Amino acid sequence: MPQPITDTERRDRLRLSRTENVGPVAAAALMARFGSATRTLEHLPGMALRGGRTAPLKVCTIAEADRELAAGAKLGARLITCGEPDFPPQLAALDPPPPLIWTLGHPSLLTKPAVAIVGARIASAGGQRFARQLAMELGQAGYVVVSGLARGIDGAAHESALPTGTVAVLGGGVDDIYPPEHRNLYERVAASGCLVSENAVGRKAKAQDFPRRNRIISGLSLGVVVVEAEMRSGSLITARLAGEQGREVFAVPGSPLDPRAKGTNDLIRQGAILCESAEDVIEALRRQPTLREPQRDLFSPPRDEAALEREAERLRERAYALVSPTATPVDEIVRALSEPAPAVFAALVELAVAGRVELLSGGLVARA
Amino acid sequence: MPQPITDTERRDRLRLSRTENVGPVAAAALMARFGSATRTLEHLPGMALRGGRTAPLKVCTIAEADRELAAGAKLGARLITCGEPDFPPQLAALDPPPPLIWTLGHPSLLTKPAVAIVGARIASAGGQRFARQLAMELGQAGYVVVSGLARGIDGAAHESALPTGTVAVLGGGVDDIYPPEHRNLYERVAASGCLVSENAVGRKAKAQDFPRRNRIISGLSLGVVVVEAEMRSGSLITARLAGEQGREVFAVPGSPLDPRAKGTNDLIRQGAILCESAEDVIEALRRQPTLREPQRDLFSPPRDEAALEREAERLRERAYALVSPTATPVDEIVRALSEPAPAVFAALVELAVAGRVELLSGGLVARA
Numbered sequence: 001m002p003q004p005i006t007d008t009e010r011r012d013r014l015r016l017s018r019t020e021n022v023g024p025v026a027a028a029a030l031m032a033r034f035g036s037a038t039r040t041l042e043h044l045p046g047m048a049l050r051g052g053r054t055a056p057l058k059v060c061t062i063a064e065a066d067r068e069l070a071a072g073a074k075l076g077a078r079l080i081t082c083g084e085p086d087f088p089p090q091l092a093a094l095d096p097p098p099p100l101i102w103t104l105g106h107p108s109l110l111t112k113p114a115v116a117i118v119g120a121r122i123a124s125a126g127g128q129r130f131a132r133q134l135a136m137e138l139g140q141a142g143y144v145v146v147s148g149l150a151r152g153i154d155g156a157a158h159e160s161a162l163p164t165g166t167v168a169v170l171g172g173g174v175d176d177i178y179p180p181e182h183r184n185l186y187e188r189v190a191a192s193g194c195l196v197s198e199n200a201v202g203r204k205a206k207a208q209d210f211p212r213r214n215r216i217i218s219g220l221s222l223g224v225v226v227v228e229a230e231m232r233s234g235s236l237i238t239a240r241l242a243g244e245q246g247r248e249v250f251a252v253p254g255s256p257l258d259p260r261a262k263g264t265n266d267l268i269r270q271g272a273i274l275c276e277s278a279e280d281v282i283e284a285l286r287r288q289p290t291l292r293e294p295q296r297d298l299f300s301p302p303r304d305e306a307a308l309e310r311e312a313e314r315l316r317e318r319a320y321a322l323v324s325p326t327a328t329p330v331d332e333i334v335r336a337l338s339e340p341a342p343a344v345f346a347a348l349v350e351l352a353v354a355g356r357v358e359l360l361s362g363g364l365v366a367r368a
Numbered sequence: 369m370p371q372p373i374t375d376t377e378r379r380d381r382l383r384l385s386r387t388e389n390v391g392p393v394a395a396a397a398l399m400a401r402f403g404s405a406t407r408t409l410e411h412l413p414g415m416a417l418r419g420g421r422t423a424p425l426k427v428c429t430i431a432e433a434d435r436e437l438a439a440g441a442k443l444g445a446r447l448i449t450c451g452e453p454d455f456p457p458q459l460a461a462l463d464p465p466p467p468l469i470w471t472l473g474h475p476s477l478l479t480k481p482a483v484a485i486v487g488a489r490i491a492s493a494g495g496q497r498f499a500r501q502l503a504m505e506l507g508q509a510g511y512v513v514v515s516g517l518a519r520g521i522d523g524a525a526h527e528s529a530l531p532t533g534t535v536a537v538l539g540g541g542v543d544d545i546y547p548p549e550h551r552n553l554y555e556r557v558a559a560s561g562c563l564v565s566e567n568a569v570g571r572k573a574k575a576q577d578f579p580r581r582n583r584i585i586s587g588l589s590l591g592v593v594v595v596e597a598e599m600r601s602g603s604l605i606t607a608r609l610a611g612e613q614g615r616e617v618f619a620v621p622g623s624p625l626d627p628r629a630k631g632t633n634d635l636i637r638q639g640a641i642l643c644e645s646a647e648d649v650i651e652a653l654r655r656q657p658t659l660r661e662p663q664r665d666l667f668s669p670p671r672d673e674a675a676l677e678r679e680a681e682r683l684r685e686r687a688y689a690l691v692s693p694t695a696t697p698v699d700e701i702v703r704a705l706s707e708p709a710p711a712v713f714a715a716l717v718e719l720a721v722a723g724r725v726e727l728l729s730g731g732l733v734a735r736a
Contacts, residue, residue: 126623126625129625130623130624130625252623252624253621253622253623253624253629253633253636253642254621254622254623255494255498255620255621255622255623255626255629256498256620256621256643256644256645257494257497257498258623261621261623262644265621265642265644268621268636268642269642274621274633274636274637275624276624276630276633277624
């Protein structure tokens with residue numbers, strides 16, 4: 001159950017998620033194991049050593065976390081961590097959930113039913129017109145419109161949904177205005193909508209930040225509509241993530257003669273719902289109005305730690321031997337070891353914290 | 369098994385299918401019952417009387433049939449009846465099959481693997497370009513391209529497939545050039561492709577002829593590609609018929625802003641295969657290369673006629689009482705009567721020949 005937390009625990013959750021080798025999978029596993037970020041941070045250096053790390057783990061310091069918190073406060077931004085009452089339930093339902101988000105503007109929008117509209121940055125005039133119309137109609141139907149503040153389809157969708165409510169998820173920090181020509185749009189979203197970022201305040205977006213940003217876009221939404229997309233574009237990644245998250249995927253068809261329809265037509269071929277109007281989205285969401293239940297309770301009481309650690313110690317090197325540079329399902333490792341799954345998973349988390357393996361979403365693991 | 373027939377039997381098949389109240393369902397049933405058109409014609413007037421008709425049935429006369437045969441011969445056209453070795457097997461597989469077709473040009477094309485390309489008469493330049501490219505590539509891949517000689521998509525598809533093989537199915541007689549501006553195309557199809565019509569030589573196409581024409585277009589083809597189509601257009605009827613005939617249905621997507629994409633997008637929503645290129649068609653047909661087996665052998669030996677007629681006599685009025693102006697499944701009549709299905713069907717055929725009921729495809733029957 002979500003519950004209020006102390007400022008110390010909130011700061012420690014920030015520290016945990018800014019610590020090297022701690023991705024969302026490891027963070028969720030560690031929180032489940034130790035019950036709080038404060039306790040996790042106590043155990044983390046020891047776990048890394050046991051996992052096989054020789055140099056000490058660089059844990060985010062209190063001073064570093066306080067600097068980020070102060071920078072956020074100065075902006076008027078708010079940090080919400082997973083498990084707090086205000087944390088968007090549709091993000092908490094992700095596996096793994098993002099450990100925290102920064103918000104600027106009106107975070108109350110994040111708990112309302114939302115639909116993402118994404119698409120090509122270099123969009124056609126028709127595509128932008130369609131996105132505007134769609135965003136307006138979804139807004140009027142009571143849906144918050146989520147997008148990524150990018151050029152083209154994203155910008156058109158935000159603009160049109162400003163009067164009814166729009167959320168922009170950023171790749172960089174919540175203060176990183178990208179692209180620069182969207183400064184005015186950014187400010188209007190901050191004023192009447194909500195800006196969201198998983199990243200550190202002050203961080204400039206880099207290419208590798210966008211897949212994680214895309215996961216939040218789809219994660220905040222009941223469904224994702226892709227308006228125009230060439231093959232191998234970022235919008236298709238968002239669509240794939242939405243599918244994996246159990247969200248509806250919609251795609252707007254287009255002529256085979258238009259390269260910007262290649263990606264959306266391919267999505268339809270793969271089973272996305274064909275979207276010609278807001279009605280298609282509203283109708284599909286009416287039939288499937290709820291999300292999956294959150295798959296793990298992050299605040300279960302701590303388990304028998306000593307027993308788990310003894311098991312993990314035994315299992316760790318056997319597990320490591322089975323992990324290869326190619327991503328392997330954790331289930332497969334469990335089967336190969338013939339040991340209880342929670343124990344194997346704990347061993348893999350230690351290896352991850354030590355930087356020896358990487359826990360990937362979708363239940364996969366690979367050598368780091 | 370298909371087998372060669374005499375000129376008299378061919379002429380009598382023509383007479384049978386030009387006789388009032390004898391549609392394809394009744395023709396197939398009568399041929400199955402009596403084994404030949406010549407014997408059917410002997411029994412037909414008596415059946416109509418028994419079925420409850422007061423005025424004598426207007427059977428197509430020998431003179432009338434000879435006139436149509438002479439007109440066809442003068443054109444250089446060829447009559448092929450269902451059951452003859454040259455009758456296209458994919459048409460024979462229909463339920464009911466068309467009793468006969470007139471062909472002009474190269475009927476050998478009708479037994480090669482074929483794909484239909486149909487679409488809007490008032491097509492966009494892009495749609496016509498797509499149809500040309502598709503027809504060319506399907507032709508190069510060895511498929512005969514079938515269409516309806518109409519303006520727009522049909523014409524573009526025929527034009528582009530002339531070098532590799534194209535078949536035009538006409539609504540009127542095989543000599544009815546419609547639309548008139550396609551005279552030149554008609555002549556080139558006759559020279560290097562094949563014209564096909566189920567209708568009488570000399571007949572001008574009327575609106576009611578086109579659904580039957582569309583059934584032949586899809587019936588000749590392994591699959592039907594709809595390129596552009598507004599809602600409620602003839603191309604969608606062809607697509608529906610293709611689906612009912614067990615043929616693949618392909619649709620080319622388009623922007624929701626284009627009304628000519630409404631019909632094709634809707635087909636995709638209903639399960640048509642999304643087609644962006646010839647490769648999509650070729651790939652799908654590679655996975656599903658054969659047709660259903662023909663569902664009835666038109667040349668089974670005659671059954672015990674006397675027994676059937678006694679049953680039919682008893683059943684006829686009971687059956688008629690159960691048929692209403694709304695189309696009813698024949699199966700339902702059979703169940704209500706608790707009598708053997710062939711006997712009930714024979715009674716319904718007599719009622720049909722008498723003009724009291726109408727046998728519809730899809731196993732339905734209605735009061736005439």
